[in-house]
Amino acid sequence: MVRETRISADTLIYPMFVQEGEHIREEIPSMPGQYRWSLDCVDELLQQIVDSGVKSVLLFGIPAQKDEIGSSAWQPDGIVQQAVRHIKSRFPQLYVITDVCMCEYTSHGHCGILCGHDVDNDKTLEVLAKTALSHVQAGADMVAPSDMMDGRVGRIRQVLDENGFVNTPIMAYSVKYASAFYGPFRDAAGSAPAFGDRKSYQMDPHNAREALLEAELDVQEGADILMVKPGMAYLDVLKSLKEQFRQPVALYSVSGEYAMIQAAAAAGYIDREAVICESAVCMYRAGADLLITYFAMELAKYIREGRIG
Ligand code: PBG
Numbered sequence: 001m002v003r004e005t006r007i008s009a010d011t012l013i014y015p016m017f018v019q020e021g022e023h024i025r026e027e028i029p030s031m032p033g034q035y036r037w038s039l040d041c042v043d044e045l046l047q048q049i050v051d052s053g054v055k056s057v058l059l060f061g062i063p064a065q066k067d068e069i070g071s072s073a074w075q076p077d078g079i080v081q082q083a084v085r086h087i088k089s090r091f092p093q094l095y096v097i098t099d100v101c102m103c104e105y106t107s108h109g110h111c112g113i114l115c116g117h118d119v120d121n122d123k124t125l126e127v128l129a130k131t132a133l134s135h136v137q138a139g140a141d142m143v144a145p146s147d148m149m150d151g152r153v154g155r156i157r158q159v160l161d162e163n164g165f166v167n168t169p170i171m172a173y174s175v176k177y178a179s180a181f182y183g184p185f186r187d188a189a190g191s192a193p194a195f196g197d198r199k200s201y202q203m204d205p206h207n208a209r210e211a212l213l214e215a216e217l218d219v220q221e222g223a224d225i226l227m228v229k230p231g232m233a234y235l236d237v238l239k240s241l242k243e244q245f246r247q248p249v250a251l252y253s254v255s256g257e258y259a260m261i262q263a264a265a266a267a268g269y270i271d272r273e274a275v276i277c278e279s280a281v282c283m284y285r286a287g288a289d290l291l292i293t294y295f296a297m298e299l300a301k302y303i304r305e306g307r308i309g
Contacts, residue, residue: 005285007299007309009053013097013250014296016049017188018042018083019062030184031255032262034294036062039086046091052297053304056095058144059083062189063105069113070105074130081138088139097171098135100128100145100156103191110193111147117196121149128152129159136165144227146173148201154221171250172223175211175237178202181230181256188255211237212244219247225290230254232279235286242287250290251283258294273298277308 024038061080063072112124132143186192231253265272303309
């Protein structure tokens, strides 16, 4: 009766990987229980999502071809664009959010267009905006830029508006740290940088005040939802964003967090379900309005069963 934190499955977002090709239902080795899906197989997963009570998905694409500039990211028949159309025709009740970034599409694995060994921020804005527009034209309900270039929210907003998509919201990865917790995701998407790291565009884990600056810029540029990423180790940052801003705040509990729980549970070191429940509760308690997590379907079940929430 006196619980301070209430959780609804409506606020869970399930991240999923779609891959170009056929007959692909491939478990990701460092993320046991998570798969890469080709579109001819993915209905099995989509049905599970719908049955679980989770209402929103965050799409990541793995293209057949990568090149220097990531041109498969914005093709009308690219993997994410096809996946959006597929989901909207088969499971129209699902709310489809697309991750907008170049790293899954570039041969070098960086999140933008290179100039020498550095990412050229302003050139990258154009390809990000083109990519976001192509997702929305395919039917995406919301776009989530995760590249961390300066000015991308404003540029995407402008291009969506110019094309009539004035009501399509942007969930900005506003505060995205240069984190080792993304390791398993990069295995899944084949997107580890071929050289260097992402420290020139993602944030330094030592900094928290800078997170407020990143969020403030995104708000000025038109972000509708602010995201903090990773989750577990960054709840102080989430809390301060929640206090400072009026926009809804999302938290992304990332691949490395998922992998650690799965591995420790497989070794018999922790009570898996209890740890999944407790960590999600704490993320909401710290201020998450929305939670993006690979455990979304399971959490929906625990909420339904009254274990949490
Ligand atoms: C793309 C992107 C990444 C993640 C989400 N979008 C990887 C990265 O920035 O290297 C990580 C998600 C996860 O680890 O679960 N830039």
